Amino acid sequence: MLAPYVGADEWQQVTGVMPQARYGHQMVNIAGNAYIFGGAAQLSVRCPLANDIWKYSPDEDMWEEISPNDPPGGKIAYSVITYSDKMYTVFGQNPDSMSSELWTYEPWPRTWEEPPQGLTKPTARAYHTTVVSGDKMLLFGGSPQPLNGDLDNNGTIDICDAIIALQVISGMKSLSAINLQPDINNDGKVSLEEAIYVLQVLSGLRNP
Numbered sequence: 001m002l003a004p005y006v007g008a009d010e011w012q013q014v015t016g017v018m019p020q021a022r023y024g025h026q027m028v029n030i031a032g033n034a035y036i037f038g039g040a041a042q043l044s045v046r047c048p049l050a051n052d053i054w055k056y057s058p059d060e061d062m063w064e065e066i067s068p069n070d071p072p073g074g075k076i077a078y079s080v081i082t083y084s085d086k087m088y089t090v091f092g093q094n095p096d097s098m099s100s101e102l103w104t105y106e107p108w109p110r111t112w113e114e115p116p117q118g119l120t121k122p123t124a125r126a127y128h129t130t131v132v133s134g135d136k137m138l139l140f141g142g143s144p145q146p147l148n149g150d151l152d153n154n155g156t157i158d159i160c161d162a163i164i165a166l167q168v169i170s171g172m173k174s175l176s177a178i179n180l181q182p183d184i185n186n187d188g189k190v191s192l193e194e195a196i197y198v199l200q201v202l203s204g205l206r207n208p
Contacts, residue, residue: 018063019054024076049074068110072103077126093126100124127155149198157201165195
């Protein structure tokens with residue numbers, strides 16, 4: 001991790017104990033401290049998704065892993081907002097499905113809470129955006145299901161997906177590190193069909 005060094009107009013490497021490298025997580029600022037939650041260590045929802053939470057204190061220049069009560073399950077591609085010194089994690093992608101969960105984390109006294117069930121809310125989704133406006137949270141966009149051909153699970157179809165498909169076909173990459181939720185024909189495999197599909201989307205021959 002790199003952190004800006006206030007007053008010197010430069011970045012410095014943060015050392016010591018810190019979170020595992022990951023993607024698909026979010027970071028927020030609460031009372032001058034940075035908090036991250038969730039994500040995955042590999043480009044695949046088949047791998048364990050993180051549900052740990054870490055706090056970075058710029059004043060002390062150190063990370064601290066927090067162990068709150070009953071955290072939500074791991075997820076990626078969720079959105080996050082802060083309001084009244086609380087962090088809200090909104091929807092996202094679980095290992096097996098899209099999530100419609102809304103959770104609140106309160107740094108003091110380090111507790112997670114899920115709001116009461118039965119509330120009217122949008123459909124489950126990932127790769128959406130949420131913002132705070134006054135005392136309201138606004139949610140827009142997102143995908144209600146995994147994007148076909150998105151083998152690296154970054155929310156879009158690009159040349160990297162074609163490369164991944166060809167690597168799997170040639171035996172250069174294992175299926176254990178691949179996101180199989182957007183499998184084209186639901187056969188649990190990555191084959192030439194996925195590679196052709198991605199290339200057709202990139203060339204404009206078909207819509208994703």
